[in-house]
Amino acid sequence: xxxxxxxxxxxxxxxGDTVTLNCSYEVTNFRSLLWYKQEKKAPTFLFMLTSSGxxxxxxxxxxxxxxxxxxxxxxxxxxxxxxxxxxxxxxxVMGTSGSRLTFGEGTQLTVNP
Amino acid sequence: DTEVTQTPKHLVMGMTNKKSLKCEQxxxxxxMYWYKQKAKKPPELMFVxxxxxxxxxxxxxxxxxxxxxxxxxxxxxxxxxxxxxxxLYLCASSYPGQALYEQYFGPGTRLTVT
Numbered sequence: 131x132x133x134x135x136x137x138x139x140x141x142x143x144x145x146g147d148t149v150t151l152n153c154s155y156e157v158t159n160f161r162s163l164l165w166y167k168q169e170k171k172a173p174t175f176l177f178m179l180t181s182s183g184x185x186x187x188x189x190x191x192x193x194x195x196x197x198x199x200x201x202x203x204x205x206x207x208x209x210x211x212x213x214x215x216x217x218x219x220x221x222x223v224m225g226t227s228g229s230r231l232t233f234g235e236g237t238q239l240t241v242n243p
Numbered sequence: 244d245t246e247v248t249q250t251p252k253h254l255v256m257g258m259t260n261k262k263s264l265k266c267e268q269x270x271x272x273x274x275m276y277w278y279k280q281k282a283k284k285p286p287e288l289m290f291v292x293x294x295x296x297x298x299x300x301x302x303x304x305x306x307x308x309x310x311x312x313x314x315x316x317x318x319x320x321x322x323x324x325x326x327x328x329x330x331l332y333l334c335a336s337s338y339p340g341q342a343l344y345e346q347y348f349g350p351g352t353r354l355t356v357t
């Protein structure tokens with residue numbers, strides 16, 4: 131059975147701190163790894179990673195995939211209260227019926243002023 | 244336009260009611276998905292449509308019935324639901340093929356079954 135594990139499950143920091151969120155996976159037919167941010171409603175797409183070792187950046191957020199270690203990290207520098215959300219890691223796999231996402235449990239990030 | 248829209252935003256229904264959820268996208272995506280999300284849990288895949296054909300049904304009870312009349316539109320028909328079906332129902336879409344395209348999510352329908 132495909133498995134995606136995120137850590138920590140919960141994190142509380144102060145504005146300005148840097149955080150690192152972790153995601154590890156055990157899946158068959160790996161295709162890509164995705165990071166989403168979920169506030170009150172729908173998950174919003176952050177990054178999709180397919181190649182090992184290539185960092186993707188968007189403002190204060192960055193992410194990298196390590197296919198050898200079957201893991202990925204999401205870094206957020208100079209955190210702001212608006213970064214408070216659940217960060218979801220999902221792995222896209224190709225099954226016999228088609229492609230699907232398997233989600234981790236998420237990391238609840240709280241950034242205090 | 245990277246928007247997936249869903250209606251209604253909230254729905255309260257009794258166990259004997261029949262209702263439908265609607266999802267639309269105009270990004271030219273040909274894969275559409277229904278997910279169920281309970282509080283403090285990740286989304287769980289229910290159904291996948293690829294090129295308007297049902298390609299994945301995750302052993303969802305028959306009281307949930309999906310329909311994809313065209314590439315932009317997806318419905319989830321609900322009948323004789325149970326209180327434990329109360330959840331956030333999310334629709335998503337992507338380009339199909341090889342799991343190499345990101346899924347974009349709609350805002351969800353918050354369903355309460357009384």
